[in-house]
Amino acid sequence: MSGRTALVTGATAGIGRAVAVRLAQEGADVIVHGRDAERGAEVVAEIEAAGGTARFLQADLGSTEDVLRLAEAAGEVDVLVNNAGIYKFQSTAEMTPELFDLHMNLNAKAPYLLVRNLVPGMIGRGGGAVVNIGTVAASVATSYTGIYAASKAAIEQLTRVWGAEYATQGVRINTVSPGPVRTPGTAADTATLNAIAAGMSAMGRVGEPEEIAEAVLFLASDRASYITGATLEVTGGRPAIGPKAD
Numbered sequence: 365m366s367g368r369t370a371l372v373t374g375a376t377a378g379i380g381r382a383v384a385v386r387l388a389q390e391g392a393d394v395i396v397h398g399r400d401a402e403r404g405a406e407v408v409a410e411i412e413a414a415g416g417t418a419r420f421l422q423a424d425l426g427s428t429e430d431v432l433r434l435a436e437a438a439g440e441v442d443v444l445v446n447n448a449g450i451y452k453f454q455s456t457a458e459m460t461p462e463l464f465d466l467h468m469n470l471n472a473k474a475p476y477l478l479v480r481n482l483v484p485g486m487i488g489r490g491g492g493a494v495v496n497i498g499t500v501a502a503s504v505a506t507s508y509t510g511i512y513a514a515s516k517a518a519i520e521q522l523t524r525v526w527g528a529e530y531a532t533q534g535v536r537i538n539t540v541s542p543g544p545v546r547t548p549g550t551a552a553d554t555a556t557l558n559a560i561a562a563g564m565s566a567m568g569r570v571g572e573p574e575e576i577a578e579a580v581l582f583l584a585s586d587r588a589s590y591i592t593g594a595t596l597e598v599t600g601g602r603p604a605i606g607p608k609a610d
């Protein structure tokens with residue numbers, strides 16, 4: 365990753381933070397994005413203390429103007445990790461139209477705007493990589509996740525289309541789809557997190573942000589040079605349906 369600039373959205377917490385730290389360990393110059401400047405400064409300090417380079421950029425990705433401002437301020441980006449996201453688990457009746465819009469804007473439109481504005485620069489400089497963060501809930505019916513899952517299904521399908529669209533122009537675009545992961549965002553309800561893990565992960569456990577970051581690093585790196593348009597599930601496996609094989 366040396367000599368490459370990586371923009372990681374939502375890098376002030378959770379999975380994004382682990383991705384930013386891991387990319388910096390591999391030599392990337394990391395742009396730590398988020399809204400919380402204090403936590404942003406903490407991540408930058410952690411990276412610098414380990415000998416890496418990073419800077420913080422603030423933007424609310426629910427706002428189109430702010431996303432465009434972020435793309436402009438980031439400048440030349442070689443690796444884009446579309447991680448920032450919102451997930452409100454609610455029934456269809458509880459979900460409001462405003463929250464629907466927020467899920468779509470943050471989880472699907474912001475990645476689209478960043479790809480649209482940053483990938484041409486990657487092509488102009490000879491190539492790059494984009495890794496989107498999806499969710500296994502986009503392909504497994506999971507209670508109370510309908511609108512969230514739909515917004516992530518959008519990014520998974522965009523990944524397939526973008527992978528093909530940019531395949532001959534040196535830019536690879538993939539998605540990592542995690543299962544339940546222990547982050548500040550999921551910390552408030554560990555009972556639900558553990559129940560989801562018990563039901564949908566063959567390993568039966570919650571994942572750690574660092575385990576997701578390894579998959580992101582791989583897909584962002586040249587080691588994944590023949591992989592594009594793909595969605596890699598990082599869930600501890602899917603449980604088999606039917607009687608136990610033992």
Ligand code: NAP
Nearest residue numbers: 374376377378379398399400424425448449544545547549
């Ligand atoms: P988290 O702990 O809640 O952290 C969310 C990050 O996104 C923070 O850095 C936050 O920045 C940023 N963010 C939130 N709203 C934003 C906004 N309006 N504008 C700009 N940045 C915003 O999240 P996480 O659990 O690590 O999840 C990260 C990604 O993984 C999400 O896309 C999520 O859907 C996906 N995912 C998570 C899990 C899981 O179990 N944790 C499972 C599957 C997929 P600030 O706090 O600085 O605003």
